[in-house]
Amino acid sequence: MRKFLTKTILTLVLLTILYIPTYCVMFMLMYTTKEPATEYLRTTEIKFNEIDEYKDIDILFVGSSHSSRSFDPRIFSQHNLKTFNIGTLSQTCMQSWFIIDRYIDSLNPKCVIIDLYPDLMNTYGEESAIDFINSDFDHDLAAWEWTKLKMSMCTKNTNVINEWIYSFFRRHILRHKNQRQTFIGNEIHICHDKYIRSGFVEKDMKYYDLKPDYRIDTTCRCNAMQMMFLNKTVELLKKRDINYLLVEAPVPSVLYKSYDNHEQYSAKISEYGTFIDYNTRITLNDSLDFYDSHHLNQNGVVKYDSLIIRDLYELKYISSVKQN
């Protein structure tokens, strides 16, 4: 028995040690252009490279692209509110927790708005983890690598862990870096996307053609891992006496109506704090206020942000709102 255990462990260690360099070399040879394409606006990378410039903000936004493409700092600054939006591509509660835990001291927000998109509540955050893994950050490289590794492990997905191994090799052994994108004024403009300082991503004005997405599952489900991270986030904010609001950004009515158990979902989320489903608070036009089946265009952003500012004022989460 002892011989078997020793031999099995040694074999597994040996195979793993051999696996890592073999994987890196093989994929380096197979995919010489594995770095993200330069024409792609790497908003996550830009966002976390500018985050260190922000201290003592009023509102911190977290969540998926529903957050990063909905909360425009220019609208909030009209109300003397200093904000930062750390919403990223398909960000789930798991990633949100890692980021909040890391930046809560330096950003020191008065209020945190957590966007919860139902379709991501039953995932393990694979897409978002890959987004973080492929981003090159300028500061705290060791801490970032550790955060990325933790995110990868939480996904329990071998492909994501492989992605981390290769990106580590690419960054630290091959010394390959993504091409830097520089601000022109307060913006970085690539293709149809515009990154605005403070973390907002604006799409060129476009209207939704009302073509619905193909969706397999129309039931809102929340897996235990995401709920655990949401709970950890909420506990952290409560411990620090920071106001937080759980929100669901408006989506086209065709998508919203496709959920068959949204009421139960809302009730479940409400157990973690004040939850506002803005699909029931605001009436938007599916075509005129959205640019695709998920995201608000600038018309919708203005309407949504104005309403959320009013709500935050009414909830007394912020006190320095200028009334228009």
Added chain:
Amino acid sequence: MLFNSFEFAIFLPITFILYWLFNRNLKLQNAFIVAISYLFYGWWDWRFLILIAFTTFCSYTSGILIDKANRKSQNKKAKIISAANITINLLILGVFKYYNFFVTSLADAFSAFGITLETTTLSIILPVGISFYTFQALSYSIDVYRHKIEATHDIIAFFAFVSFFPQLVAGPIERATNLLPQFTQKRSFDYSTAVDGCRQILWGLFKKIVVAGNCATTCNHIFATYTDQPASVLMVGALLFTFQIYGDFSGYSDIAIGTAKLFGIKLMRNFNIPYFSRDIAEFWRRWHISLTTWFRDYIYIPLGGSRVSKAKVVRNTLIIFLLSGLWHGANWTFVVWGAYHALLFLPLILLGKNRKYTHTIAEGKHFPSIKEFAMMLITFLLVVIGWIFFRAETIGDAWHYICGLCSLNIFKAPYLFFTSRKNSAFVIIMLAIEWWQRSKEHGLGELQTSLKRPISRYILYFVLFFSILAFQTSDSIQFLYFQF
């Protein structure tokens, strides 16, 4: 819990060590098996543990009662108890798996005559592996009734027999005559069996994660868009599903058998290189052996088997193939799949040629003869066509898919050829290893005799280990046979 999950990678070594620590006390060891098996199953949905416990308890009690009646020569009483147990188990299976199917089929049948039936379907989840453990529990009470085995009074051993986690959710469907005595005897750790178990797990993971997972990605796309695809692509789709289902199910069986070996338990072989069969009868002796022999022993032979009139042979053959189809799922596509195989099998059994090929192909040779190769190829293609019915959502879809195949552009190189190069490479590796090891119990069986130098063995382990970790897809996760 899935065999290819992180949870299982932690679960297995912990339970393995604890299990052998309890080795001095058989009852404690069996109780530990029951506990970890229920944990393994409950990881998916703990509510359905009640169902397994109920099924197990019914079979355990009926076994004792049947045995008692047998001893007193009360044949009628034994028959009634056995029939009651079979009815209860089949009722549970029927409600959870077939109720909605039969209700909607009945309503459809009536609507064809212009009669509208008011029907109510149940909104229930299909318990994972219900067909597997129900059949296993049933085989015990039937064997007790037939005096093949004595009823056990050791309730813990019996619960361990029904719920033994490696084979609980997707087989092999074990017989009480083979598995139950292993839970009533003291088990000892055997180094070479454990090593063989590890090799079999590695081989199973390769088939499941690498072969089935990668084939599934392309295959799912082709089946979802089959109306827009040329014949050559449809052929690729059918071939990929053929290897997907084999990699998926035989991979699961290999992991299950290998895991059981680590616990000192020997499970029956479930697959024996079925795609190297020379006729359909041989295919069915090599494909899902535990289910095929179950139907043979508990339905076909009691009906008279092949030692009755030709008309009855036809009836018996049709019954077991149709039931086998229906066992796989509550859909007419599975019934048609069963009927298709029955039609291929019937000429062989009627001509008395169904046991022509019982030995391994090309025994003692490197390659098959041209005749053997041609027979293998024809059998394989017939099986591929059958899988289209198995994979399609409806019979109509399957029919249109087959019609789509009947086109001259089947000879054009499919545009998906280059994107499925990786799949082809994995399939070729799998087939090559299985051919090379065809006389062994599994792809990596008795490897020390096939590859005498340790370095060669370690290179092979590394290739498989590397492929498993590097070439996983999102389709590698779920097991197809869980739905049955």
